[in-house]
Amino acid sequence: MKPTITRTAVLLALATGSIVHAYQVRSDMILTMADGQATVIDGYMEVGEDGRIVAIEAGEPPASSSEEIVDARGRIVMPGFVSGHNHLWQSAFRGLGADQELYGWLKSLHWTFGRHFETGDMYAFTLHGALDQMVNGITTTLNHSQTIAPSYEDYMEQFAAEMDAGQHFIYSYVLDSDEPDVEARKAKLVDLIAETEALLDGHPCLGFGLHGVGIYRGADKMSEEVSVAKELGLDMQVHYLEEKAESLKSGQSNFQAMKEGGAVWDGLVYAHFIHVTDEILNVSAAAGAKMIWNPLSNGRLASGLADVPRYIDQGLQVGLGVDGAASADIADPFQNMRMGMYALRMRDSDAGIMSCYQILEMHTLKTAEVLEVEDQVGSLAPGKYADFLIIDPVSPVFDPYATLVFASDASNIESVWVRGVKQVEAGEVLKHDLPELRSEVAERVARIAAAAKNTKPEDHM
Ligand SMILES: [Zn+2]
Structure with a gap:
């Protein structure tokens, strides 16, 4: 039988895909992780309607650029x-x-x-x-x-x-x-x-x-x-x-x-x-x-x-x-x-x-x-997808890289963005009902565990 992609999958994928309004993310701690770019940027990242990064620059954005601003000053922005x-x-x-x-x-x-x-x-x-x-x-x-x-x-x-x-x-x-x-x-x-x-x-x-x-x-x-x-x-x-x-x-x-x-x-x-x-x-x-x-x-x-x-x-x-x-x-x-x-x-x-x-x-x-997808993701650079995290760090921040690696975990993540679309805010998934899914998963696992209880494990890979 031919593999199928469910209709829901296609529709939802499009819904979570590329339709965003252009906006800027402002931060004094942008870590691009781009090749050769270890300096922390105090500036802005511009995200286009296709969910890709248009520009990342130090300093103030030009007056003519988009008006919608995600203010992440005092927070770390990273891929x-x-x-x-x-x-x-x-x-x-x-x-x-x-x-x-x-x-x-x-x-x-x-x-x-x-x-x-x-x-x-x-x-x-x-x-x-x-x-x-x-x-x-x-x-x-x-x-x-x-x-x-x-x-x-x-x-x-x-x-x-x-x-x-x-x-x-x-x-x-x-x-x-x-x-x-x-x-x-x-x-x-x-x-x-x-x-x-x-x-x-x-x-x-x-x-x-x-x-x-x-x-x-x-x-x-x-x-x-x-x-x-x-x-x-x-x-x-x-x-x-x-x-x-x-x-x-x-x-x-x-x-x-x-x-x-x-x-x-x-x-x-x-x-x-x-x-x-x-x-x-x-x-x-x-x-x-x-x-x-x-x-x-x-x-x-x-x-x-x-x-x-x-x-x-x-x-x-x-x-x-x-x-x-x-x-x-x-x-x-x-x-x-x-x-x-x-x-x-x-x-x-x-x-x-x-x-x-x-x-x-x-x-x-x-x-x-x-994974050979570095032209799409993995760092913040013009042309790549705007896949980024806004991190609310413990303060004071002496070195943003050290704060991220030594002193952060998921509870410091303020928001998660994929293709320029916010997917997670303060630990909450925005486009799916995760608590309901967790209940469904628990029920399904309970059914499987009950069925497995009286059967011998298979002995192959
Ligand atoms: Zn494995």
């Missing part, structure tokens, strides 16, 4: 966070497998509950995850969608939910293994991409990638994914070298097959990439492969600490992700930055190992670069 690795549906399942590492945790979540999902579950859980991320300041996410629901139609609810949520996203797609042949599997993805591109500008999907599962399911599957990704010009993201025991047992030795199968190229994006060997790191960096670091999830699941400063020295591009909210367990980019940065500082007893500016840049522009 929305970009999260490069997420499973949005997991937001409904926090706090599970508290004493487990990756595989024990997977057993307590995916393999216990997955088969009991019904129509509508993935939609509700994914929408919940996307809205929750926006409340926490994440305006662009890569949803590494997962196929735990029983049917392809249920699986595709993840896409429909993101189209409705209003958050910018990249859809990391899993080829439909129920289709018997390669051409049919590929055709479904080609149709989805074409159908999305045919929508009027204003929808929140910034692009597609492939979620590679072949690394766990055999060389044939992997080479099929690699050839589809290369043919369609998509990146492929894979979970790799996450849990320590599995990495040492089989993960590291799988690299040879990946290399020989053409899987290590500049379209490969690793999620986690913790337990590397010198060879794996060097070959990957030389090939132009990239990675998403997920320190919150890596800490929670005791996966280990990626030696990110060394990776960067080797030339690897590194972005940040909060991962699924069942292993994070809060999709909080502030906490994510601190977890990663503090772990490195503790390890090395060296405060110079990573600066506030560097970790903030990693969760905005650098992640957008890894």
